[in-house]
Amino acid sequence: MPETDKVFAGSIPKFYDTLMVPLIFEAYALDMAELVAASSPGAVLETAAGSGVVTRALAPRLGAGARYVVTDLNQPMLDYAATRQGGGADGNGGSSTGSINIEWRQADALKLPFEDASFDVVCCQFGAMFFPDRTAGYAEARRVLRPGGHFVFNVWDRIEENAFADEVTNAMAELFPQDPPRFLARTPHGYHDVALIREDLRRAGFTSIQIDTREKLSRSPSAREVATAYCQGTPLRNEIESRDANALQLATDRAARAIASRHGEGPVAGKIQAHVIVAAG
Template sequence: MLEADKEFAGSIPESYDRHMVPMIFEPYAVDLARRAASFSPSSVLETAAGTGVVARAMASRLAPDTRYVATDLNQAMLDYARSQQPSDSRVQWRQADALALPFEDASFDLVCCQFGAMFFPNRPAAYREVKRVLKPGGRLLFSVWDRIEENVFADEITTALAGIFPDDPPRFLARTPHGYHDKDIIRGDLADAGFSRVEIDTLAEESRAPSPHTVAVAYCQGTPLRSEIEARDSGKLDAATDHATSALAERHGTGEVSAKIQAHVIVAMA
């Protein structure tokens, strides 16, 4: 992972929440919230909370007196998340590094993280921090994307952009969001951090969007892929987005589009 892969700033948070969240994150947020509620936690920590899609999904499922702390490394993402959920006083928004959590030992019943572990530079260290702040018998509940070939739009956009930048193709999507999918590696990292029972479910969902252009804008302008494109040619962002749109339209048509997405959902016991 490159340092720029962690930068969600500028116009990215708003574009991310407008396009990426409904297209690929909401179905898994609903599933994660359902699983979290089934554990009846009294205190929940969310890491890599992004623009707050999981916190919003949790709102109607957790008990009114549940303590919920949502953290993210990127203050810009947290600011946007807070603006989308200003009335829920149960949620505390706090900037925090998942590798150095600013909480006391045994503070939470449940730690959840939707599609954030791929961005951790040292995953066993991050999991050790989670284990430290979990109460005995607490759970870590998190999700990661499966390999890029199982996530059609991301794969097709990556291939399309290689046609514009053949000498140095942008590989953010394959390298980071879809770069931590091996279940044996995930189990090994959790074991290194001291977690015992580990359960992994692989869930396929359908990604839907009003048009190929919506998909292209979501990935090319609503993720750090934008920075990767602009680093190669600052004037080619729109051209790259249009090229990705054309590639998607060739495969899926010009109207409403849908394609497979797939992720692993993991529960680990402290």
Template sequence: MPVPDSIFSGSIPENYDRYMVPLIFEPYAADVARRAAALEPRRVLETAAGTGVVPRFLLPLLPAGSAYVATDLSAPMLDYAASVLPDPRLRWQTADAQDLPFHDDAFDLVLCQFGAMFFPDRIRAYREARRVLEPDGRFVFAVWDAIERNDFADEVGHALAAMFPADPPRFMARTPHGYHDVALIEREVRDAGFTTVTIDTVTAQSVAPSALVAATAYCQGTPLRGEIEARDPSALAEATVRAAAAIAARFGDGEVRGRIQAHVVTASG
């Protein structure tokens, strides 16, 4: 399978936004935006905002006069996001979700889409979300279900395990898909002080114009790239091709469609 030079172009934020966002993040950004808009918030904080996919869906649904603060630890991610989505209601700010630089009761909604899995201390981050929420505010966040319930990620993982049998790159299974136990999630959210917790498991469809695009998303648009290159700096193209072949073997040539599944959590109190 030939690999176009274009898959190696662009910064990490650009590749993340070009490949990963439409592949797996947009369906859940739309879902989270609908949930958020139903609450009619006027002061919104998002943590781990990445390249800003949630505000693209949520800002058009917010009441007039609303304010939105989108934060992330990565300044390059936020710089890219700001270039894609300039909006006077939206402020981009570098911040740690575990140590938020905001006053108590500053927001009526806190959002986090697919960031909690990366927090070194999740309960601390959840406590910070509760602290900056007004008493009747809501905390809405999404995390991925197990990798076995996310088709393309699972196929990529198997392909790379076959390529590096002595030391398989496990980033996807270990981190993005490593925090999927709903009982653990609810317990940690309650340990942070929230008294009402609901968890919905949401299944959606991941669509890519080709298996190569799907494979490129994972091998080029995530920290999986670093794990591949750490094992063999020259192996990125071969890894991408192998991952694409694995996806194509299961889902066919041309446009590919696979299941994605995540948990969406709403907490209050």
């Protein structure tokens, strides 16, 4: 994975949160919040939190006095997430949402700065695909889990099962035929093999593994908004600008045209699909 696949900086966090989150992430965040809160955990660690969509959904569901530590490798995304949470900063790198104190901390999911058996649940929404060593990341999650704890995470299914991402990728291949930008297929949608996911988790020491493939419908007011979300709110932007520093608007236009040709000029809807995993043991 190129280093640029992990760069969420500049204007990307804002576009990501305002456009990508409602487009594809919010519905799965609600699912994750429900799964995590179901066991009434006293301590939760979230890794690869991004702009905080799971954090916003989960914090109100946790019990009074629960510890909630929210981490991400990318400090700009974490900073943005903290500003979106509400409740105000507590002066110690945390914030308060009702009776829940949230601790925001930059951390590498492969080298967690926490003691063994510190959390009841570790959760990670659409972050495992970015781990350079997934087994190591899973082993770290297992290490910080208390006996009986659960690791809850999700990953996107193959790009062909996710309409807008596939259409944007194909549009970029037409625009840059000699060197097609493949960020979406390579990284967000590059870790979809259920058998491989199970094997990686077993190698990390998990013995109970449940995988549920969930299809949802992604909606947007327009094809233009979808194109802007993918081309300007993800590291695909880095790939486009590395090929031509002045091509971002053209790329967005081409993606919008491709989406409109398949879904119409008005409000658009497209299939999205992901694997939701709960691991223990």
